[in-house]
Every structure is written in C-alpha cells, then in structure tokens.
Amino acid sequence: MRILVISVTRSRKGQPVRAERIVEGEMIRLGRGTQCEIHLPDPRVALFHAAIYRQGDSIFIHAPEAELAVDGGPEREARLTPRVHIALGPYEMTVEPPPSGCDLALAIELVRPLPDDLAEIRAKSRTSLEETALSKRGPAWMLAIVLGIVFLLAPALNAVLPLLRQATVKLPVTPDQSWNPGQLSAGHQAFGRQCGSCHETPFVHVRDHVCIDCHVKTPGHVQTVGLQTKLFGGTRCANCHADHKGADALVRRDPDLCVTCHGDLKYFKADTTLNNATDFAVNHPPFKLTLWKGPNRADVMRVSQTEKSKLVEQSHLKFPHDLHLKTSVRGPKGRKTLECRSCHIPDASGKGFEPISMNKSCLECHTLEFEPAVTTRQVPHGSVDNVMLTMQEFYANIALNNIPVDVVDIGEIQRGLPRLGNGVITEEQRQRALTWAKFKAQQVSADLFEARVCIVCHEVTKAVIRGESGKEIAWGVVPVFVASTWMPKARFDHVKHRTNKCADCHSVEKSHSSADIAIPDIVKCRECHAGNKPAANKVVSTCVACHGFHLPNHPPFTVRGSMALDAPAGAALPVIGKLQ
Ligand code: HEC
Ligand code: HEC
Ligand code: HEC
Ligand code: HEC
Ligand code: HEC
Ligand code: HEC
Ligand code: HEC
Ligand code: HEC
Ligand code: HEC
Ligand code: HEC
Numbered sequence: 394m395r396i397l398v399i400s401v402t403r404s405r406k407g408q409p410v411r412a413e414r415i416v417e418g419e420m421i422r423l424g425r426g427t428q429c430e431i432h433l434p435d436p437r438v439a440l441f442h443a444a445i446y447r448q449g450d451s452i453f454i455h456a457p458e459a460e461l462a463v464d465g466g467p468e469r470e471a472r473l474t475p476r477v478h479i480a481l482g483p484y485e486m487t488v489e490p491p492p493s494g495c496d497l498a499l500a501i502e503l504v505r506p507l508p509d510d511l512a513e514i515r516a517k518s519r520t521s522l523e524e525t526a527l528s529k530r531g532p533a534w535m536l537a538i539v540l541g542i543v544f545l546l547a548p549a550l551n552a553v554l555p556l557l558r559q560a561t562v563k564l565p566v567t568p569d570q571s572w573n574p575g576q577l578s579a580g581h582q583a584f585g586r587q588c589g590s591c592h593e594t595p596f597v598h599v600r601d602h603v604c605i606d607c608h609v610k611t612p613g614h615v616q617t618v619g620l621q622t623k624l625f626g627g628t629r630c631a632n633c634h635a636d637h638k639g640a641d642a643l644v645r646r647d648p649d650l651c652v653t654c655h656g657d658l659k660y661f662k663a664d665t666t667l668n669n670a671t672d673f674a675v676n677h678p679p680f681k682l683t684l685w686k687g688p689n690r691a692d693v694m695r696v697s698q699t700e701k702s703k704l705v706e707q708s709h710l711k712f713p714h715d716l717h718l719k720t721s722v723r724g725p726k727g728r729k730t731l732e733c734r735s736c737h738i739p740d741a742s743g744k745g746f747e748p749i750s751m752n753k754s755c756l757e758c759h760t761l762e763f764e765p766a767v768t769t770r771q772v773p774h775g776s777v778d779n780v781m782l783t784m785q786e787f788y789a790n791i792a793l794n795n796i797p798v799d800v801v802d803i804g805e806i807q808r809g810l811p812r813l814g815n816g817v818i819t820e821e822q823r824q825r826a827l828t829w830a831k832f833k834a835q836q837v838s839a840d841l842f843e844a845r846v847c848i849v850c851h852e853v854t855k856a857v858i859r860g861e862s863g864k865e866i867a868w869g870v871v872p873v874f875v876a877s878t879w880m881p882k883a884r885f886d887h888v889k890h891r892t893n894k895c896a897d898c899h900s901v902e903k904s905h906s907s908a909d910i911a912i913p914d915i916v917k918c919r920e921c922h923a924g925n926k927p928a929a930n931k932v933v934s935t936c937v938a939c940h941g942f943h944l945p946n947h948p949p950f951t952v953r954g955s956m957a958l959d960a961p962a963g964a965a966l967p968v969i970g971k972l973q
Contacts, residue, residue: 394447394452397414397492421445422443442459453470548571572588575638590603632650648937651936651940681697683878711907715905743888764837780841835866851871
C-alpha cells in the first residue's frame, strides 16, 4: 500500500502550503508515538491513535480506542474514499483523489493548534502600525515634506527673498544655518549670519569684489593676467582664504599657494627677473639686500648676498664696531664695556631696533664741546645751522655782557675783543661786538667740523661763500642713512630668535668700518630652518612663515585684475613647479 501524505501548513497570509511524502506499508499507523508511520505530534493525539489498512479493494481507517469524527459524526472505523473528512483530535484529514502509483492521498492539517502562551502574550502587548489609524506611508511623506521645508525650501526662499531675509536675521537660528558648511573665521562672525554679505547670488561662488569692497586697503601681490592665471586659480581670494574652516583658519598656509606660480614664475610673468622658489631647504634664491644708493631716501638697490664685492654699505656714518666692542672702552666717567644693547635698543614690537641715536648712544663719550677753554658748553647735535647759531650766541653773550654766566676763564677767549667800556653801549659798538662773535664762531667751527668733533663720525663738506664779513665757510654734513630694513620682501623677527646670541648671526666684532655688512645669508638661516618637509632639529618653514602675500607698496587688487573669478571653487592649486 502506497499513501501520499500531504502535510498542510498555513503561510502568514493564510495560504495553504503543502509538503508531500510517500508512506508505504501493509498497515500505516497514525499517532503521537514515534513508531507511527504518520506521526502526529500534538499531545491531544493518543500514542497509537488509528491505523490504515486495506481490505479487498477498499482502504479503511480504524481507531481501536479513540474516536474519529467522520464527516462530522463520531465513528470508530471508516472507509477512505475521496472527499471524506476525518477529524483526528486537533488534526483534520481529507482524502484526495490519489495520483497514479498511489493507493491513497491524504491531506493532514493541524487545524486547532495548542495556544502558545508566550507568543500570545507578546502578540497582545504589541500594537502594530496596522492596528492604529495610521499607516507607514503617511508619516514617511510627512517627514520628507518637513525635511524639504526645513533644509531646502526655507533656506532657498531665505536666499532669494530679501524681505524674508531681513525678518529672519533677527531669529536665534536663521533658516540658512542648515547650509552652513562650518564655522566662519573670527573676523567674519560679526556679520556671518548674513550669508548674503559674501554669497551674493545663491549657488554662485564667492566673488573677489565682495572681499575687496570691505578690504580696500589690503595691498595686492603682482597682478598676473592671461590664460595661465585663469587656469591655475591665480589670485582669487577664496583660493587662499576658504572660509568656514573655524575661527582661526582663514589663511591657508601650505606652500602650494605660492609654488603654483613661484615654481615657474616666467610662465606667469615673462619679463620677471626673480628666480623660482619651491622649497626653502632646497630651491630658494640667495637673499638680496636692500642698500641705499641715494641721493633720495627711496633710492635703493638690491644686491645679492653672493656678490660679495658689491656688498658695501654707504651710510655716510663712520663707525668701527671693533673699537667699541673691546672689553673696556674709554669714556668720560671711566672705562666701560659696551654691549649690543647699549646702542641697539629693541623697538616696541621687539622685531627690530630703534634707529641709532647719537644723543642716546654716542654723546655720553663723544661730547660736542666747541670751545677748548669751556668744557661745560656743547653744541646741539643734528643741524649745522643750530651748531653755528649756538656758537655765535655764546660768543656774542661774552662780548656784550662782558661777563658770560657759565664761563670760568674768559681771558683767552676775549683776546681781540674791542673794549666796550662800562655803561651804555652804542649801536656801532654793538655791531662790532657781533661781528667779532661771528668771526670767533667761524674760527672755532673749522676745528669743530674739520679736525676734532663732527669729522670723527661724519663726512664733512666745506664751501666758501660770500658772507657779511667777506669770505665765509659754509660747513655741511653728508646726510646719514642707517638702514633699518635690509630685507623688506620678507619678515624677520628678532623676538623669535632671542635665544640666540647676536654674534651667531652678526659677526661685527672684527668689523672696522661701517661699510661692512654683517646681515646673515640664506646659509645661516638653513642651519635651523627646514623647508616644506620636516628635518631633524629644524623648524618646518613654508613660504608664509617668512613672507606675506599682500606686500606693502603693491597696489591693492582690483576686481578686473583678479582674473580667476570663474575658476572652480576651492579647486586645489596644481603644483607645476619642478620640485627638486
Ligand atoms: C565672510 C564671507 C562669507 C560669509 C559671511 C559666508 N560664507 Fe559661505 N563661503 C565663503 C567662502 C570664501 C567660501 C568658499 C567658496 C568658494 O571657494 O567659492 C564659502 C563656501 C560656502 C559653501 C560651500 C560651497 C562651495 O562652493 O564650496 C556653502 C554651502 C556656504 N559657504 C554657505 C554659507 C552660509 C549658509 C552662510 C551663512 C550662514 C555663509 N556661507 C556665510 C564665504 C562666506
Ligand atoms: C562686510 C565686510 C567684509 C567682507 C564682505 C569680508 N570681510 Fe574679511 N574681514 C572683515 C572684518 C570686519 C574683519 C575683522 C577685522 C580685521 O581683522 O581687519 C575681517 C577679517 C578678515 C581677514 C583676517 C584678518 C586678520 O588679520 O586676521 C581676512 C584674511 C579676510 N577678512 C579676508 C576676507 C575675504 C577673502 C573675503 C571674501 C570672501 C572677506 N574677507 C570678506 C570684513 C569683511
Ligand atoms: C595666494 C594666496 C592669497 C590670495 C590669492 C589672497 N590672499 Fe589674502 N592673505 C594671504 C596670506 C598668506 C595672508 C597672511 C599674511 C600674513 O600672515 O602676513 C593673507 C592675509 C590677508 C588679510 C589679512 C590682513 C593683511 O593684510 O595681512 C586680508 C584682509 C586678506 N588677506 C584679504 C584678501 C583678499 C580680499 C584677497 C582677494 C583679492 C586675498 N586676500 C587673496 C594669501 C592670499
Ligand atoms: C598668481 C601667481 C602668484 C602667486 C599665487 C604668488 N605669487 Fe609671488 N609673485 C608672482 C609674480 C608674477 C611676481 C613678480 C615677479 C616680478 O615682478 O618680476 C611675484 C613676486 C613675489 C615676491 C617679490 C615681491 C617684490 O616686491 O619683489 C615675493 C616675495 C613673492 N612673490 C612671494 C609670494 C608668496 C609668499 C606667495 C604665496 C603666499 C606668492 N608669492 C604667491 C606671482 C605669484
Ligand atoms: C657703540 C654703539 C654700538 C654698539 C655697542 C654696537 N653697535 Fe651695531 N651699529 C652701531 C651703529 C652706529 C651702526 C650703524 C653703522 C652703519 O652705518 O653701518 C650699527 C650697525 C649695526 C648693524 C647693521 C649694519 C651691519 O654692519 O650689518 C648690525 C647688524 C649691528 N650693528 C649689530 C651689532 C651687534 C650684533 C652688536 C653687539 C655685538 C653691535 N652691533 C654693537 C652701533 C653699535
Ligand atoms: C663708552 C664710550 C663710547 C661710546 C658710547 C661711543 N664711543 Fe665711539 N669711541 C670711543 C672711544 C674711546 C674711541 C676711541 C677708540 C680708539 O681710538 O681706540 C671711539 C672712537 C670712535 C670713532 C673713531 C674711530 C677711529 O677710527 O678713530 C668713531 C667714528 C666713533 N667712535 C663713533 C661712535 C658712534 C657713532 C657712537 C654712537 C653710536 C659711539 N662712537 C659711541 C668711545 C665711545
Ligand atoms: C659720535 C659720532 C657723531 C658725532 C661726533 C657727530 N655726529 Fe652727527 N650724527 C651721528 C649719528 C649716529 C647720526 C644719526 C642718528 C641721529 O640723528 O641721532 C648723526 C646725524 C647727524 C645729522 C642728521 C643727518 C641726517 O641726514 O638726518 C646731522 C646734520 C649731524 N649729525 C650733524 C652733526 C654735526 C654738525 C656734528 C658736529 C658738531 C656731528 N653731527 C657730530 C653721529 C655723530
Ligand atoms: C637668527 C639670526 C639673528 C640673530 C640671532 C640676531 N639678528 Fe639681527 N638681524 C638678523 C637679520 C636677518 C636682520 C635683517 C632683517 C631685516 O632687515 O629685515 C637683522 C638686522 C639687524 C639690525 C639692523 C636692522 C635694524 O633694525 O637696525 C641690527 C642692528 C641687528 N640685527 C642687531 C641685532 C642684535 C643686537 C641682536 C642680538 C640681540 C641680533 N641682531 C640678533 C638676524 C639676526
Ligand atoms: C639658530 C637657529 C635659527 C637661525 C640661524 C634662524 N632661525 Fe628663524 N627661527 C628659529 C626658530 C627656532 C624659530 C621658531 C620660533 C617660534 O616659533 O617661536 C624661528 C622663527 C623664524 C620666523 C618666524 C616664523 C613664524 O612662523 O612666525 C622667521 C620669519 C624666521 N625664523 C626667519 C629666519 C631667517 C630669515 C633667518 C636667517 C637670516 C633665520 N630665521 C635664522 C631658529 C633660527
Ligand atoms: C626662512 C624664511 C623664508 C622662507 C621659508 C622662504 N623665504 Fe623667500 N625669502 C626670504 C628672505 C629673507 C628673502 C630676502 C628678502 C629680501 O631680500 O627682501 C627671500 C626672498 C624671496 C624672493 C625674492 C624676492 C626678491 O625680490 O629677490 C622670492 C620670490 C621668495 N623669497 C619666494 C619664496 C617662496 C615662494 C617661498 C616658499 C617656497 C619662500 N620664499 C620661502 C626668506 C624665506
């Protein structure tokens, strides 16, 4: 006997799922026991509940101890013909027409399963979305719309409607906050809520002129024009000042900013005389010093530190460092040892030094007495006219008053002075006295300028002119120019190097002439400054460490000049220089 047993289960949607198998045997037992060929595991079924057997052509089911419900009525035995329904405990069996090769087809389904308590409690305690009035689709749409309004529509409207913008700017959170890609720089936070101050047109890159409108005084660099500049981003403000990077990160400091152009300068400015520079450590031209050539203050020349023979300072001031840096220098109050600081007084910022001052630094030892007999009177320093006037007043005072206040012994000086007598001085006598005073001043000045005092430090000039008393000599002092900035195209800060000895960088101890120059060269700097890449015991120094971009004496950028208005936003500047 071959029976096709079809186990019917239900899918979650209630659809029947049928699993078929063949059972063979003379007698087929049904029950909870494991010996049964058709195993019905439900506990309400007996261990051996019923058996199917053949009798002649017919097939019967027989339940020896239990009951069967055959088509609704209780029976102990029934004949299995198609469409007969038999309830066996919680199972329902339906006889189906057997397929060929089988004697019987029996579909069995557990129609009354035991309730699973835990599952039942769980199911009761959960309210599914379906049980409420809501559906999943509704909230999803609502969320999408809210997101669209908050993050798309509101900022967009805010950007295009000026009236809305004016109203919302007072709110604690403006609609376009959600588009803010990052904190603005400290300087810009004050007006940063008005995105439109920089982003004039929504979805268009920030244009140079909005920056220039506010930063009118910021000097430019060099205006490069043409396709090259356009292609490589050139001087577009946002290339180097990409905002939204935090409070103190407005200026990019990587060398690429500069190397884009300075790696191949001729490409950007065909007539340049500058050499390329890509990395301070390996590819940077020797420094050029700015030397005064006169006659005007602004007349300077630039001399490379490699051209040693041309490195001559013409300050027109005589000064031997060596004699003053000896261990004990003669002074009026005894010997003393001078330090650099005695003459080079740091300026307020500490970056450089106050200009050398005769009155502050030299006068103490180099006094300006003019009359050998009188050591308490000096001429003022700084103006030839004042020197002459002071001397004339001094001698006129002696002549007219006969008793100069601050003079100890006047006998020597008064030789040649006409006797004026006591009492009222006539006009004629007065004139004679003054003429004498002038003569005396002229006489002394030759000694003062040419022999003893001024000539020690200055180049003195002498011209013969016609004066009131015949031929007179007009003295002059060649204008002095003591340089304070030797490297105007870079910046050097003495404060940052204060741990070093002055002599490390300036070998002035052996210098006997002010024509000598003791400004350190690039070799010296490279002892401590690495270039773009780190090196042992050196400080990494990219271009911006020593150079600004907005150079003094360069006209501010104009909108027309910054060619790269339409360059891609934030496009990294490509490096075209040859890095060695
Ligand atoms: C001080 C000027 C300034 C202000 C104010 C400002 N931004 Fe920007 N923003 C910039 C600059 C510069 C860039 C760099 C973009 C470029 O290269 O063109 C930028 C870039 C962006 C970008 C990225 C787009 C891009 O091109 O990469 C977004 C978005 C943006 N800003 C949104 C805002 C929002 C929103 C506000 C107002 C809360 C705002 N910005 C205020 C200057 C500003
Ligand atoms: C509404 C006027 C305004 C606009 C527009 C503006 N700035 Fe400014 N910027 C300021 C003010 C104000 C400061 C802070 C004061 C200061 O440091 O000079 C500042 C500071 C800066 C600083 C820092 C100065 C420092 O010493 O730290 C830089 C760099 C700068 N702005 C560049 C730009 C660039 C680039 C743009 C165009 C994207 C721009 N600014 C647009 C007003 C403006
Ligand atoms: C090639 C890079 C570069 C470009 C392009 C550039 N800057 Fe600068 N900018 C700098 C650097 C570097 C500094 C910092 C200089 C320093 O540290 O002394 C700076 C500083 C500033 C400062 C601070 C004040 C000052 O004078 O030092 C302002 C303002 C400024 N830039 C505005 C602008 C504006 C406006 C534009 C566009 C017309 C612009 N910058 C284009 C590199 C650039
Ligand atoms: C758009 C191209 C370009 C960029 C970017 C650029 N420069 Fe220049 N730079 C030039 C040109 C061109 C010259 C002038 C050459 C000449 O006049 O012969 C120059 C000149 C100079 C000079 C000499 C200035 C003078 O007065 O003689 C210095 C220093 C300098 N650049 C430093 C820098 C630094 C530092 C940066 C980066 C922050 C930089 N440059 C970025 C093109 C550029
Ligand atoms: C008695 C005053 C005095 C003392 C002390 C002195 N200097 Fe000077 N120094 C001067 C004067 C004056 C000049 C300008 C001379 C000129 O025209 O070159 C000068 C110029 C310089 C210069 C620029 C010109 C050059 O030669 O390169 C340097 C650098 C310098 N001094 C370094 C030093 C150092 C370092 C010391 C200490 C070791 C020192 N000085 C001590 C008076 C002094
Ligand atoms: C502490 C005193 C002292 C101070 C301060 C001083 N000098 Fe002198 N100076 C001397 C003495 C002493 C001599 C003579 C040295 C010698 O001949 O050995 C001298 C010599 C000179 C000479 C002539 C050198 C020669 O070749 O004959 C010059 C020029 C000079 N000083 C300039 C200056 C200047 C400029 C300053 C101020 C920046 C200055 N001195 C400050 C003491 C001083
Ligand atoms: C010990 C050296 C020393 C002596 C002596 C000296 N000077 Fe000077 N003189 C200087 C120095 C240093 C400066 C520049 C710094 C200053 O002005 O204080 C200077 C500057 C001057 C200037 C200004 C030059 C200019 O271009 O601004 C005049 C004028 C001048 N001296 C005249 C005289 C006369 C006149 C005498 C003689 C009576 C004299 N000096 C004596 C050191 C000296
Ligand atoms: C690390 C090297 C270094 C050290 C250390 C150093 N200097 Fe300088 N000094 C320089 C350079 C570079 C310059 C040229 C700067 C310029 O002109 O822009 C200079 C310029 C000067 C000048 C001429 C410019 C001016 O402001 O008058 C004097 C003077 C000077 N230094 C004195 C000193 C004294 C004094 C010390 C010690 C307290 C000292 N330096 C330490 C590198 C150095
Ligand atoms: C003995 C070592 C030494 C020598 C030589 C030296 N430096 Fe420096 N320099 C330093 C150190 C260390 C710092 C960093 C100081 C700091 O960051 O506070 C520095 C800082 C600087 C800075 C400031 C950088 C910044 O980011 O603010 C400049 C500019 C500079 N040096 C230029 C020069 C130049 C130009 C020379 C050659 C004339 C030179 N230095 C020679 C050690 C040196
Ligand atoms: C450690 C400091 C330092 C660093 C880093 C540095 N430079 Fe210089 N650079 C100088 C000094 C100092 C000068 C001489 C300045 C002068 O003569 O006025 C100079 C001169 C120049 C000059 C020539 C100016 C002229 O007219 O001769 C250019 C161009 C230049 N540097 C570009 C660069 C570039 C680009 C970088 C980055 C790759 C860079 N520098 C890095 C200190 C430095």
